[in-house]
Amino acid sequence: MALQTIHTAQIQCSFGSLPVPLALSSEKRVLVSGRPAAVITDARPLLNILPFGLCSCPANPTVAAASGLAAGGVVPMPCIPAVLGAWISGKPSVLIGGVPALDSNSRLLCRYGGVISIQIPGQFSVLE
Numbered sequence: 001m002a003l004q005t006i007h008t009a010q011i012q013c014s015f016g017s018l019p020v021p022l023a024l025s026s027e028k029r030v031l032v033s034g035r036p037a038a039v040i041t042d043a044r045p046l047l048n049i050l051p052f053g054l055c056s057c058p059a060n061p062t063v064a065a066a067s068g069l070a071a072g073g074v075v076p077m078p079c080i081p082a083v084l085g086a087w088i089s090g091k092p093s094v095l096i097g098g099v100p101a102l103d104s105n106s107r108l109l110c111r112y113g114g115v116i117s118i119q120i121p122g123q124f125s126v127l128e
Contacts, residue, residue: 002091002103006122007035015060015114016052016079022118023048030096033123038102040090045081049108049116055079060112082111 007024022038029036042048054076055063066075087108090100104121 002105003121003123004032004091004094005038005102005104005106005118006032007038009038009118009122010120011049011108011116012119013052013055013079013081013110013114013116015055015057015110015112017056017076018053018079019119020050020052023050035122037096039096039099040087040102040106041099042102043083043086043108045083049081049083051081052079055112055114057110057112057114081116083116084109084111 005022008021010019011022012019022042024036024038024042031037055078056074056076058064058067058074060077062077063074066077067073087102087106090106091103092100094101102118104118106118108116110116
């Protein structure tokens, strides 16, 4: 069963070197486990999605340039998120402010080929 993703959930890019917390504002939010609940539109680079340390994706222009200069192997460079829209799928049956809730099975695509996933959603139990 997928869990609700909340403020400070740990997310990770498949080409990034570090997991980072999902950053959310507490304004006008539903609270889950005492923290703001995330929705699929919480995907703004450098606001919701912080840099993932170093990027090792050859499709990232800065990585490609550094790797070309090094003449051999991939040279990781700063991993600045370049997301393509909103999180993919979320939980359409659970709306927060009219927007689908972000659950632990959701994914976010980076224009350079990485996939951002939720490692630790922040909610650990569900009461039904």
